[in-house]
Amino acid sequence: MIDLALDILSWILLTIGGVCVLIGGIGGLRLPNFYTRIHAASLTDTMATLLIFIGIILQAGFTLASLKLFAIMLFLLLTGPTATYALANAALLSGLKPDTGTAKDKTKENAPE
């Protein structure tokens, strides 16, 4: 009984994690400029890491494998946001300015006169 509950819970977590990654991918393609895109990629990435790894740990039970999975999850949680910070910092230092208007303002500016 408790096995079935754990199984269903892990399935739900894995599916939600997959949906998070999908949303991150769509955001990366549809958002207007660089800084908003790395927002989409990094936020959904971290959330999906948490959910998917907890789902797999529930499937693996209380063995050595789940300890290793926990260590990998910690590693990813540390390095993911750091990589995003390094990316945004590098872009800022090399001169890419964050766009302060909304997407609609930008299209009105760039419309052919």
Added chain:
Amino acid sequence: MIYIFALFLLTLLVITAIAIVRAEDLFVSVILTTIFSLLMAINFFILDAADVALTEAAVGAGVTTVIFLCALALTGDQEKPQKQGQKVALVIVSILALVIIYSTFDNPQLGDPDAPVHQHVAPWYLEKTPEYMDFPNVVTAILSSFRGYDTLGEVFVVFAACIGVLFILGVSPPRKAMQVSVKKSGLRHHLIPQVVGRLLIPFIVLFGLYTQFHGEYGPGGGFQAGALIATGVILFALLEGEAEALRAVPRRVLLGMVVGGALLYGSVGVVCMLMGGAFLDYSVLAADPVWGQQLGILIIEAGVGMAVCGALLSIFHAFAARERVS
């Protein structure tokens, strides 16, 4: 079920490869090559090749990207659009692809256990490994002992490539004098990557050592360990600056590691000959032949790891120390 996933991955591989060739910005091409290597590594894992997947991920997606980016920083990173010769090349290449696809209809099915490749030598290796060597990982057993000559040749190839790169890039350009870069060239404004990097580098090196010595019991071995430790030191060099990294692991030590690794491997073979066996026949190294094999494999894996780590780091430092000539 997993084959549908493999199908999806293979399609992604083809799309990524076409995107790599079509991108005009070389920086984009290099990053897409990293993604290509990672997809390839996942594919290898689905096809039950765990050691190869680890090596491809560590070497292909890690070190290759760094070396490409170093080379791109020294040359330009835009490609000029080309004018002629595309249609002929397309036609030739499509004919080649069609001929190969036509010839693959004779191949055995994926996963067929009666294929000729599974018949002659492989079952013998799988049978004899517990008897001769008594440890679980058959791939390490074949790599270090049954096919030890090939691995010896490979260590010498890595050594030769390292020496070649040091010769080519050690010569200073005729216009500028060779100056030691004393300025701190690391990411010194970036506190957060430095802190996180300093936290993680000991664990990366520890994991590299674990992979080195655990190669007989699971996926691992000398090549993967050398690449992992080299990646850890390259991360240190990127964060703290190249001068700091050269202070931590100086060039003499790197050269000593490369030469020492290759020498270690060769000298184990010679010692085996001196003790009465054939070249690289480890059974004569100890009283009990099984323990002799394990001892020999331990030593040569250490030699391979040292050689690969030293070679990759020397190549990185050779690229990073070069001043850009515009």
Added chain:
Amino acid sequence: MTFLELLGYFNYWVFAILLAVGLYAVISKTNLIKKLIGLSIFQSAVFLMYITMDKVEGGTAPIIQAGVENPVFSNPLPQVLILTAIVVGVSTLSLGLAMVVRIKECYGTIEENEILDAD
């Protein structure tokens, strides 16, 4: 041909297409670094074919575990060959890139037609 047989040949077709893509980059692009990238795609396609050949239906990775009766293993021999090939590939790639850097310093460009004109 049934769907399952088609699935069985898909790996080989992807190998052929990747070979073609890599070869196209090598022979028709003029930028030297693009050629090297195409060469590495070509090498990866060959690795894919070798590892495809080694899979056995229902097998596992060739690591002998104690206490499992009559296991079915995938073939370990192509894996050993490809392990060697990957490291050799990265060595030759770094040597090629070192030469490209020196060519850029001597000729000032890495486009092939401009180098041939300058000679």
